[in-house]
Amino acid sequence: MARHPKLKKLAFVPAFALTLSLAACGDNGSDTDEADDADASAQEVDLVEPGKLTVCTNLPYEPFQFTEDGEVVGFDVDLMDLVADELGVEQEIVDIEFDVIQSGTALNAGQCDVGAAAMTILPEREENLDFSDPYFDEVLGLMVEKGSGVESLDDVREQGLSLGVQAGTTSLDHAEEEGFEPAEFPNSGAQLQALQAGTIDVALQDLPVVENTWLENPDIAEEYELAEVIDLEAQYGFGVQKDGNPELLSVINDVLAEAREDGTYAEIFEKWFGAPPTE
Known part of the structure; x- marks a missing residue:
């Protein structure tokens, strides 16, 4: 098991934190309520280990996930860090065989919360996993x-x-x-x-x-x-336990949508692939 510390990205402001900041600057009660609801939603997510987002992956698979100077880095790792930031926890990475991830075995066994391994969304895999919205072709x-x-x-x-x-x-x-x-x-x-x-x-x-x-x-x-x-x-998606963690899946999809909208996804994409994503 290789632990990846939560990355500090100054350009990225988590949606929950942003909502809370806006609420603090005004007297709009509805904004405050929305921020409280979002924070409560994050707290409702069940995690294998409290305080950590445990991510199963298969190393090396550069540039999606690989070890550099003793640290696990990559495109998928950065995207999962955004999810961990949104939940207010740190990402911890578990390196296991890809077959154990894509079959849903690792998630069903409680080895991790999410599979992030450049995993293509396929009908046969959807029988074993709930996939996020696509994030890569x-x-x-x-x-x-x-x-x-x-x-x-x-x-x-x-x-x-x-x-x-x-x-x-x-x-x-x-x-x-x-x-x-x-x-x-x-x-x-x-x-x-x-x-x-x-x-x-x-x-x-x-x-x-x-x-x-x-x-x-x-x-x-x-x-x-x-x-x-x-x-x-076809496209890649992140996988969670089949019918087992809809709250986490919702957070992942919200984070991906926010990252695409505010430009964070494009920044991470260009960081690892050398050019911005094409529409």
Whole structure:
């Protein structure tokens, strides 16, 4: 279990705090009542451990969640920090297998309050989890060795090359739908190591991992390249226990909406992906 301290973001003012500040500056009783109701709503959220928002994730999955200088950071981590701030608690991160998160097992066992692991919203997962509103578009990237002549999954099939994916992910689902029997790895780090060791010939992974992490490394970019971009027309969501924590789900959705409206989401997005989000 790796603990991530609550981040201080001077540019971000939690909605509850903002409402309270406005109420303090005026005599509008309705504003005060609304602030009290919002604060009470936050207090009603059941947490696995009081005073903490316990978040299950799978490391490393840069730039969404990974360890840097002994601290867990990333896009999902920053968004969950906003939720923790709204609740007036700190975020604590639990690193476990992705399959245990997406199946709902970890949440049902009380290991965490929310799953935040670049998790695609899929019908089969919605049977096990309640998802938040979408927060990121799902696109895959195929990484291959430079000079291999591989430009698509069709080329991988025609050349009889071995394909590697991360277990329990949409990369696995897509590969199997395309008729492959890919090698499966517990996380993106193990997948990359297998590619570099020659255990697999090509890797199918979420595009931000390929483009914003793997190929940002000069040594990797010297030997490998992005061959194909595959838009699955799906989106990521945060997951809570199925029918188990509607109050927390409501807070998460409110925080995401507020962050999009006040520009905080765009700031966090550009911080981790190098460019603002497209509408």
